[in-house]
Amino acid sequence: FKRSADMRPDETTACLDLVRETSKDDYEQSKSMGGWSDHRKRRELRDKDMRFLLLRRGALRQPSNKSTGIEGFLSFMIDHDSSPRVPVLYIYEIHLKEAMRGQGVGGHTLKVAEGIGAKVGVKKLMLTCLMCNGKARKVYEKFGFALDATSPEEKAMRGRKSKIDHVIMSKNVEGD
Numbered sequence: 001f002k003r004s005a006d007m008r009p010d011e012t013t014a015c016l017d018l019v020r021e022t023s024k025d026d027y028e029q030s031k032s033m034g035g036w037s038d039h040r041k042r043r044e045l046r047d048k049d050m051r052f053l054l055l056r057r058g059a060l061r062q063p064s065n066k067s068t069g070i071e072g073f074l075s076f077m078i079d080h081d082s083s084p085r086v087p088v089l090y091i092y093e094i095h096l097k098e099a100m101r102g103q104g105v106g107g108h109t110l111k112v113a114e115g116i117g118a119k120v121g122v123k124k125l126m127l128t129c130l131m132c133n134g135k136a137r138k139v140y141e142k143f144g145f146a147l148d149a150t151s152p153e154e155k156a157m158r159g160r161k162s163k164i165d166h167v168i169m170s171k172n173v174e175g176d
Contacts, residue, residue, distance in 0.1 A: 001116075004050040011054065014068040015075070016042050018095045026130045030165045032152075033130070044092065049077045053112060055096070055105065072096035074109050078120060082150055089117035089173070091127040110143050117173045126170045137167070145169040 002011075019041055027036040034040070044050070055072035074094040081088045091113060096106055110125075117125055126148060129137045148170035155162045 002052045002054060004046050004048060004052070007046075007052065008068075011052075011068050011070060012042065012045055014070040015045055015052070015054075015073050015093075015095075018070065018073065018097065019093055021097075022095045023130075023133075026132050029132050030130055032165050045075065047077070049079075050092065051076050051078075053109060055100070055109065071100050072105065072109070074113055076113060076116075078122060081124070081126065086124065087120075087122045088124050088126045088170070089113060089120070089122045091125060094127075106139055107143055110140075114171070114173060122173055124170045124172050126168060128166050129169055130166050131164065137169075140169050143171070145171045 004012075007015075016038065020036070020038070024036045027033050053074040053076075054070055055074075056069040057071050072095055075092045077090050077092065079088055079090045080086060091110075094106060094109060100106075114125055125145070127140065127145070129140060131137075146169060148168040151168040152164045152166070154164055
């Protein structure tokens with residue numbers, strides 16, 4: 001667990017590289033996300049309120065100076081949902097290198113985030129899922145996430161439906 005202020009520059013770069021590697025194409029397809037921008041994503045990762053769960057191979061092994069050893073990460077902020085104001089843990093990113101997928105690591109990481117949320121007293125976890133990322137949406141649904149009331153909906157305008165390219169999903173957090 002790290003705050004953005006405690007991240008080394010090479011760790012932030014490793015996280016940015018992983019988002020680019022796994023999701024750049026999805027971002028470029030998304031009008032609502034504004035396409036892909038290294039600068040914008042790096043700025044988000046460095047936000048003073050951003051927190052990270054960094055996933056490294058080998059439980060407590062320290063990375064060498066040549067490598068961060070980061071195989072995945074989850075970034076989040078504690079925030080408030082819209083009216084009525086409800087405290088939430090908003091997951092901004094969750095990314096795993098290909099070799100880490102399909103082993104339960106993503107699900108375990110979501111459970112750790114949920115545990116953090118319960119400890120700090122949030123009412124729910126929230127995240128944004130791009131419609132083109134059906135695999136991720138299925139994983140989120142498997143772990144109890146569902147469409148949130150704040151999720152955008154298709155609207156009919158001048159006889160045409162506006163397509164949505166993302167959904168907002170949430171999961172209630174059980175308190176201690």
